[in-house]
Amino acid sequence: MGSTIYDVAKEAGVSIATVSKVVNGTGRISEKTIKHVNEVMRRLNYQPSTIASALTSKRTYTLGIIVPNIANPFFGEVTRIIEKYAHESGYTMMVCSTYNEIEREIQNIQLLLRQQVDGMIIATEQISNEVLMELNIRNVPIVKFSAFNDSEKMLSISTDNYKGGQKAAAYLYENGHRDIWIIGEKSRHSEQQRIAGFRAYFDQMGHELDDSVVFHSDTEYEDAIEMVKQLLKQDNLPSAIFVTTDIVAVILMNIAQQMGIRVPEDLSVIGFDNTIFAQLYHPQLTTIAQPVNEMGCLAVESLINTIEEKITSPFQLTYFEPKLIERATVKKLEVKTV
Secondary structure (H helix, E strand, C coil): CCCCHHHHHHHHCCCHHHHHHHHHCCCCCCHHHHHHHHHHHHHCCCCCCHHHHHHHHCCCCEEEEEECCCCCHHHHHHHHHHHHHHHHCCCEEEEEECCCCHHHHHHHHHHHHHCCCCEEEECCCCCCHHHHHHHHHCCCCEEEECCCCCCCCCEEEEECHHHHHHHHHHHHHHCCCCCEEEEECCCCHHHHHHHHHHHHHHHHCCCCCCHHHEEECCCCHHHHHHHHHHHHCCCCCCCEEEECCHHHHHHHHHHHHHCCCCCCCCCEEEEEECCHHHHHCCCCCEEEECCHHHHHHHHHHHHHHHHCCCCCCCCEEEEECCEEECCCCCCCCCCCCC
16 A cells, blocks of 8 residues: 555654645745655655545646547647647646537537536537637636637637638649639638638639639548549549648549549649648648647647636637648649730
8 A cells, every 4th residue: 555645744744734735836835844745755655646636726637628530630630739738737638529510519528527627628610609608607718729719708729721721822823723623621610711711812813713613521531532532523623622631632632543643743732731641641742731739839838827827818819820831742834824
């Protein structure tokens, strides 16, 4: 049986209350006493109870993260990075995946509340701000991550998706592409912004892209595969396709290869996210990168600062600059001048 708080108090010659204050970092205790008690705890190999600590401090040092689909490489990487920074700050993570079902999202929020998490990072777009504001009333801080938020009462961290769409458009335009298709999930605000930015650039250059060249695709594998198969069966394929997520872009390239359509010789493709898929597929995917490491670090830092009341305002909206990653899936065309 391991040492108890009573053993530590007896060995250190202090009260149990003093040991508890050292463990939880509360109360006024001299540095000499803190050092002495910590040395005794190390010598006795005393491990404080996290449950008891939570009851004392009213904190569990646990954060929750809710993502649309943990199998999506973008959200898998986001979760890994956020867990890393949370761990470095002394917090553990509970991960929930909604699979784009609003009922499941609400169930996950209720689960995290029952587990008494100190705060949540929510990377989904289905839930309403009214539901999220209820969490603020319960004093559960929230960070909206890579998802639209129109409230001035919660932290939000995202890539500038509109600008990312513009960068993708500019790259294709500069490489001579005028006949373009766009594939994206129209129900997600982040992808709506990518599409809007892309179309705005072509409008500005005098080459309007109407609704007929914009195709909806879910990010669920089976749905995306079937949609892409039907799309590539059409006659008169464009010279290039902008896909608002890497995962669907890779699905597109894989099916194109199966159908004898070469990338980029016959069809150029540009994605969005810069996931590991973009680097592993051959040819490697040209894409728009989200700086997920910096975004994840700021999300954890902002959430913990709010929990620990180190910031006075609960509202902060931060947009990160997307970056074009040039690889091998866009062919340069000769532009005919009149």
